[in-house]
Amino acid sequence: MTAYLITSVSIVGAAPTDLLIRDGVVAEVGPGLSAPDAVAVDGAGLVALPGLVDLHTHLREPGREDAETVESGSRAAALGGYTAVCAMANTSPVADTAGVVEQVWRLGREAGLVDVQPVGAVTVGLAGERLAELGAMADSAARVRIFSDDGHCVADPLLMRRALEYVKAFDGIIAQHAEEPRLTEGAQMHEGEVSTRLGLIGWPAVAEEAIIARDVLLTEHVGSRLHVCHVSTAGSVEVLRQAKARGVRVTAEVTPHHLLLTDERAETYDPVFKVNPPLRTAADIAALRSALADGVIDIIATDHAPHAVEDKECEWAYARPGMLGLETALSIALDVLGPEWDLIAERMSRTPARIAGLTGHGVDPAPGVPANLTVIDPAARRTIEPAELASRSRNTPYARMTLPGRIVATFLRGEPTVLDGKAVK
Numbered sequence: 001m002t003a004y005l006i007t008s009v010s011i012v013g014a015a016p017t018d019l020l021i022r023d024g025v026v027a028e029v030g031p032g033l034s035a036p037d038a039v040a041v042d043g044a045g046l047v048a049l050p051g052l053v054d055l056h057t058h059l060r061e062p063g064r065e066d067a068e069t070v071e072s073g074s075r076a077a078a079l080g081g082y083t084a085v086c087a088m089a090n091t092s093p094v095a096d097t098a099g100v101v102e103q104v105w106r107l108g109r110e111a112g113l114v115d116v117q118p119v120g121a122v123t124v125g126l127a128g129e130r131l132a133e134l135g136a137m138a139d140s141a142a143r144v145r146i147f148s149d150d151g152h153c154v155a156d157p158l159l160m161r162r163a164l165e166y167v168k169a170f171d172g173i174i175a176q177h178a179e180e181p182r183l184t185e186g187a188q189m190h191e192g193e194v195s196t197r198l199g200l201i202g203w204p205a206v207a208e209e210a211i212i213a214r215d216v217l218l219t220e221h222v223g224s225r226l227h228v229c230h231v232s233t234a235g236s237v238e239v240l241r242q243a244k245a246r247g248v249r250v251t252a253e254v255t256p257h258h259l260l261l262t263d264e265r266a267e268t269y270d271p272v273f274k275v276n277p278p279l280r281t282a283a284d285i286a287a288l289r290s291a292l293a294d295g296v297i298d299i300i301a302t303d304h305a306p307h308a309v310e311d312k313e314c315e316w317a318y319a320r321p322g323m324l325g326l327e328t329a330l331s332i333a334l335d336v337l338g339p340e341w342d343l344i345a346e347r348m349s350r351t352p353a354r355i356a357g358l359t360g361h362g363v364d365p366a367p368g369v370p371a372n373l374t375v376i377d378p379a380a381r382r383t384i385e386p387a388e389l390a391s392r393s394r395n396t397p398y399a400r401m402t403l404p405g406r407i408v409a410t411f412l413r414g415e416p417t418v419l420d421g422k423a424v425k
């Protein structure tokens with residue numbers, strides 16, 4: 001196994017030092033290291049972080065390999081600085097059995113670019129009618145710990161209660177896509193001034209907030225664990241703040257796009273800005289940013305949602321919701337948070353790894369820890385060209401925007417998946 005010596009690199013923003021990777025682990029850290037057999041990587045001006053961990057990725061395989069595969073999505077993840085991703089269950093067939101989650105898990109191992117941890121569906125076929133085989137998925141080779149019908153809300157309160165109770169047996173988590181479906185029928189964008197002006201049916205903030213409020217109460221009642229996907233409103237932040245103050249075991253994520261883009265993007269009628277939950281207002285963005293800083297929102301998760309051209313380059317009303325995210329998330333985080341490396345490591349690596357129970361991930365580079373890490377050039381700026389992305393899809397909302405930061409290298413258990421900013425395989 002090749003060794004790598006990264007010289008003069010800042011580990012999570014600390015003073016520059018040398019970092020030796022050998023036999024899959026961080027072998028040594030300190031100034032003036034020498035390792036004649038190692039490949040030298042000049043780390044001057046660069047920052048090393050624990051490999052990023054995404055709790056919310058859509059890899060589309062099985063079923064929509066034209067939009068993404070486990071391999072292409074894994075490559076996009078590695079290029080974005082990730083070493084582990086949680087693959088959502090809304091594939092075709094749905095990941096609602098031990099067989100499908102094991103298939104996704106194996107495809108991830110075969111690609112070998114990031115650790116792919118499957119998320120299991122809560123209900124059979126995401127239909128919201130009866131519980132899937134949660135225990136069988138937990139006991140499978142994929143060791144599923146997080147369950148979600150993401151894309152759909154588990155709207156039935158009795159089913160949600162049963163799911164929360166069931167996963168207690170193995171300390172599992174229900175990750176909810178919070179959307180009261182009766183309040184969002186036909187919705188095309190955020191309900192507000194812009195939707196009124198454009199004459200599009202709105203998706204009201206309360207449809208998210210009502211489900212989060214219900215679910216934190218159910219979670220508290222049964223003593224289970226809840227994770228809230230893609231929080232998008234200021235009101236949701238307040239519900240979560242109160243729940244956490246009472247000690248409810250709830251965690252929450254925000255996406256990069258909900259930290260940056262507002263509902264005014266819908267004025268372009270460019271479906272690349274159509275997403276669920278929808279882009280909200282500047283006031284929501286301000287609340288989400290401060291919740292991310294103070295910890296009411298625990299993590300940034302991408303909700304990477306690749307879509308084939310025919311599903312996205314069409315009329316707004318017919319376009320599928322969702323945006324790419326893996327290859328741009330770190331840049332958006334840098335743009336939004338600035339070079340707050342400890343906070344970025346906390347929100348994009350340590351905490352998501354802890355929530356998902358991914359041992360070996362989310363650990364700062366130090367002697368003896370698995371070499372799952374990424375190296376960033378914070379001074380670089382790059383203009384996003386959709387055609388250059390590793391994803392099979394092109395639906396990035398940041399096309400031709402110039403963003404800060406570039407991933408220089410990513411290592412998975414000591415093997416580079418990205419070097420010199422390029423995918424190794």
Ligand SMILES: [Zn+2]
Nearest residue numbers: 150151177229
């Ligand atoms: Zn969702």
